Amino acid sequence: MFDISRRSLLAGAAAAAGTSLLPSGAFAAEELVAATFGGTWANVHKQILAPYFTKKTGATVAQSPMLATAQIAKLTAAKGGPAPFDVAMLDEGPALEAIDAGVIAKYDASKSPNFASLNKKFQGEYGPAITMQAIGIAYNPKTVKAPPTSWADLWKPEYKGRVGITSLASTLGLAFLLDINRLEGGTEASMEPAFKKLKTLLPNLAAVSANFGAHGALFQQGEVDIGVQNFKFAEELKAKGVPIEFVRVSTGTPGWKTTMHVVNGAVKPDLAYAYIDSQLSAEVQSAMQKSPWNVIPTNSKVPYEGLVASKIAKTPADLDKMVFFDWQKVNKGRADWTAQFNREIRV
Amino acid sequence: MAGAMEKKSNEWRLALPLTLFFVVFFVAPLFLLIGISFQAERRMTGALGLNQYTAFLGDRLNLEVLGDTLLLGVKATLLCLIFGYPLAWLIARVSARLQALLIFLVILPIVTSVVVRTFAWIVILGRRGIFNDAIVALGLSPTPLHLLFSETGVVIVLTQVQMPLMVLPLVTVLQRIDPNLASASQALGASAWRTFFKITLPLSMPGIIAGVILTYTACVTAFVTQSLIGGSRLLYMPMMIFQQAMDLQNWPFAAAVSVMFMISVLVIVGLLVALSRSRAAQLYG
Amino acid sequence: MKRVVDWNEFSFKALFWLLSLITVVALIAPVVVILMLSFTGEEALHFPPTSYSFRWYKALLSANELQESFIISIKVAAITVTASVVLGVSAALAIARSQKAWARGLETLFMSPLILPALAFGFAALMMFSVLGIRPSLFTLSVGHIVVCVPFVLRTTLASLAQLDPALLDCSVSLGASDLYTFRRVTLPLIGRGVASGAFIAFMSSFDNVPVSLFLQDARTQVLPIYLWDIIQNQLDNRAASACGVIIIGTIVLMVLMERFAGFSRFMK
Numbered sequence: 001m002f003d004i005s006r007r008s009l010l011a012g013a014a015a016a017a018g019t020s021l022l023p024s025g026a027f028a029a030e031e032l033v034a035a036t037f038g039g040t041w042a043n044v045h046k047q048i049l050a051p052y053f054t055k056k057t058g059a060t061v062a063q064s065p066m067l068a069t070a071q072i073a074k075l076t077a078a079k080g081g082p083a084p085f086d087v088a089m090l091d092e093g094p095a096l097e098a099i100d101a102g103v104i105a106k107y108d109a110s111k112s113p114n115f116a117s118l119n120k121k122f123q124g125e126y127g128p129a130i131t132m133q134a135i136g137i138a139y140n141p142k143t144v145k146a147p148p149t150s151w152a153d154l155w156k157p158e159y160k161g162r163v164g165i166t167s168l169a170s171t172l173g174l175a176f177l178l179d180i181n182r183l184e185g186g187t188e189a190s191m192e193p194a195f196k197k198l199k200t201l202l203p204n205l206a207a208v209s210a211n212f213g214a215h216g217a218l219f220q221q222g223e224v225d226i227g228v229q230n231f232k233f234a235e236e237l238k239a240k241g242v243p244i245e246f247v248r249v250s251t252g253t254p255g256w257k258t259t260m261h262v263v264n265g266a267v268k269p270d271l272a273y274a275y276i277d278s279q280l281s282a283e284v285q286s287a288m289q290k291s292p293w294n295v296i297p298t299n300s301k302v303p304y305e306g307l308v309a310s311k312i313a314k315t316p317a318d319l320d321k322m323v324f325f326d327w328q329k330v331n332k333g334r335a336d337w338t339a340q341f342n343r344e345i346r347v
Numbered sequence: 348m349a350g351a352m353e354k355k356s357n358e359w360r361l362a363l364p365l366t367l368f369f370v371v372f373f374v375a376p377l378f379l380l381i382g383i384s385f386q387a388e389r390r391m392t393g394a395l396g397l398n399q400y401t402a403f404l405g406d407r408l409n410l411e412v413l414g415d416t417l418l419l420g421v422k423a424t425l426l427c428l429i430f431g432y433p434l435a436w437l438i439a440r441v442s443a444r445l446q447a448l449l450i451f452l453v454i455l456p457i458v459t460s461v462v463v464r465t466f467a468w469i470v471i472l473g474r475r476g477i478f479n480d481a482i483v484a485l486g487l488s489p490t491p492l493h494l495l496f497s498e499t500g501v502v503i504v505l506t507q508v509q510m511p512l513m514v515l516p517l518v519t520v521l522q523r524i525d526p527n528l529a530s531a532s533q534a535l536g537a538s539a540w541r542t543f544f545k546i547t548l549p550l551s552m553p554g555i556i557a558g559v560i561l562t563y564t565a566c567v568t569a570f571v572t573q574s575l576i577g578g579s580r581l582l583y584m585p586m587m588i589f590q591q592a593m594d595l596q597n598w599p600f601a602a603a604v605s606v607m608f609m610i611s612v613l614v615i616v617g618l619l620v621a622l623s624r625s626r627a628a629q630l631y632g
Numbered sequence: 633m634k635r636v637v638d639w640n641e642f643s644f645k646a647l648f649w650l651l652s653l654i655t656v657v658a659l660i661a662p663v664v665v666i667l668m669l670s671f672t673g674e675e676a677l678h679f680p681p682t683s684y685s686f687r688w689y690k691a692l693l694s695a696n697e698l699q700e701s702f703i704i705s706i707k708v709a710a711i712t713v714t715a716s717v718v719l720g721v722s723a724a725l726a727i728a729r730s731q732k733a734w735a736r737g738l739e740t741l742f743m744s745p746l747i748l749p750a751l752a753f754g755f756a757a758l759m760m761f762s763v764l765g766i767r768p769s770l771f772t773l774s775v776g777h778i779v780v781c782v783p784f785v786l787r788t789t790l791a792s793l794a795q796l797d798p799a800l801l802d803c804s805v806s807l808g809a810s811d812l813y814t815f816r817r818v819t820l821p822l823i824g825r826g827v828a829s830g831a832f833i834a835f836m837s838s839f840d841n842v843p844v845s846l847f848l849q850d851a852r853t854q855v856l857p858i859y860l861w862d863i864i865q866n867q868l869d870n871r872a873a874s875a876c877g878v879i880i881i882g883t884i885v886l887m888v889l890m891e892r893f894a895g896f897s898r899f900m901k
Binding site for chain 2: 640641643644645647648649650651652654655656658659660661662663665666669678679680718719720722723725726727729730734735738741742745746747748749750751752753755756757758759760763775776778779782832833836839840842843846847857860861864865872873876879880883884886887891
């Protein structure tokens, strides 16, 4: 079933590509290097975006899975020379760091026809948001009988040694900690309430993963029964046959933008724009919204449907009700919080 | 005669290419590492200072991580010695055919990818892995043990992964020991245990020390095993360097952590070498 | 009295045999587990598999990225071995023939990558290439690998040179043979097996390297162990098992060949 839907997606994307603006073959035999996130993002980009991009431009793309922080590190290391890759994919916090470090370029909307059809809030100066991430709780319905409704459920004594979270290297872990902090009365300037609360979660922790991908693998292996999880990632695991259910928490769904950028010193800047523009197109975004991917669209021409509509938002306006954080302030504190997080969770 | 002298003095030139290569690509980066560790600012503004070192030494967590890492190496190395020594002893004694087979089995893990082996251990040690299935089935524990993401798990896997580095030097040394020594000792009435502790063990000391140095340095720096089996709640020095360098892009601090780590490892290796020299002096001096 | 001695001997041997047995089982277990897993017929990774098939090996045929990273790893390993052999063997010849302090000093220097944390070296090399404005590439990656792989070639070559009778060389030279001729016809055949063994270990060690590659690979040169690591961490895809299966089988075949033609296990000690 999975294969069939995959094939139909590809066919859909290919058909849509036939109506593209750019003449096919303009960049024949050229290769773009684009960063992507590991796991599910690598898959969706390979199966939907890459073929669409190739059809449209005739160029090929090498997609390299890297954590946002690793992308910035590699770009910083190569600063001044040609960049190691042309397109960066980042979460909101790291994107600000990348701007700060001067490794990503301002986005020239005139080179990207689809940019105009994005919702205003997704038109970033340094690059468009390609989706909205939403987090909540994922649990194994075979072992967790009462569906959780709030973060507080993770603290229940019956989940001793069964809860999974991620480290602050992942925005998932960071957003979770920030939300706990908010609920405990803290702000981005003072994280003490969150760390105090985190301490009381320790007996319940089965594992702290280094990134959200590894975190998902733990659900698959049965190492973790309940924990914080990304909406789209949990739904993809479910489609794969892993016993997992995603629920939003009652205190509001924390979310953040995921963005794409042309890097400074890009070797193939024109292809980079074509690639990002492909990601913004209605065709690609509606293909990505379908199960098992469930990527929340940012193009205003793509109506919300499927699991996105039933579980996260009926309209783009619903997204405004999500919980957001001040990533500028978050970035200031991240190094210290990482040190403190290391300290608190150490066994 | 003069020709031979000239020849001898020319031969050092053959070492020149590798020396040059090492100076450029090994020594220079290490000096750069040390240099950057003295940068006072994360942004590397050029201001120099001991800030990174005071930051490292000023936080107990860092020292604990260093201590944990060095101790992790000790634990895994000791296990390697306890389990590896008997195997090496056996290999040195069995028939040539069996010996070849056993050495083959010992070498197999070194040439099989660490990632592959570590992956196998995830399957073996997981909550629903064979190890835990066996433990629950045998009634040794009512619930599966937490081996993955625990230090016990990391020590078990490191012991297996690095075992060959211990066994191989031991085999070499044990094969060189004259078997007549042990026979003589036993003929004189010494028990098997006494013979082992008085004759075989002291004579195999050089092999033990070589094995310990190789195993220990490999265990403390085993980034893949430490992070895949240990997870994020167990922090060791390699992960800390990676976190600071790539995750937080704090190169000066990462450099200082690297330097502290390298110095600690070198001190321990130095002590072991000194120990082996003094042993040798005692034995043969 | 006799009985006591027997008991003593028995306990000694029993303990040594028992510990050896545990060690041997522990050494082989992971390899066996992976091989069995790689033939699973199931969708999810579970041990022991309930059914067996070749489906995950077939799946490898269409796993393009996996194949690409495999080819990159082979390329890097080939470059690394070639350079390590050229640089390592010539350095070994110089070091082995001298008793001077500089020779011991150089030997220590060349062997030190085995002792120093590879991750710290990888990081240091990244910073240097960054300072020099050299973009990460197949070149930087290979350079890093050569540094950590040269010690293997050096060690086995030195070991085989130590077994070489210097009289043979003197003989050849005094009979009027040139240095190069002596090297080609006398030295090389005699140390060939040691060099080949070192080259083999260097190859496997480059093929397997993570800590250096982590810093020096660029977005285009994703090496196999890191790609596998990513799959294992992020997706626990069964193709990881079959890819591991291919690596194991390939390694065993190579090892048997090396043992036959170079007798390399002698050089591992």
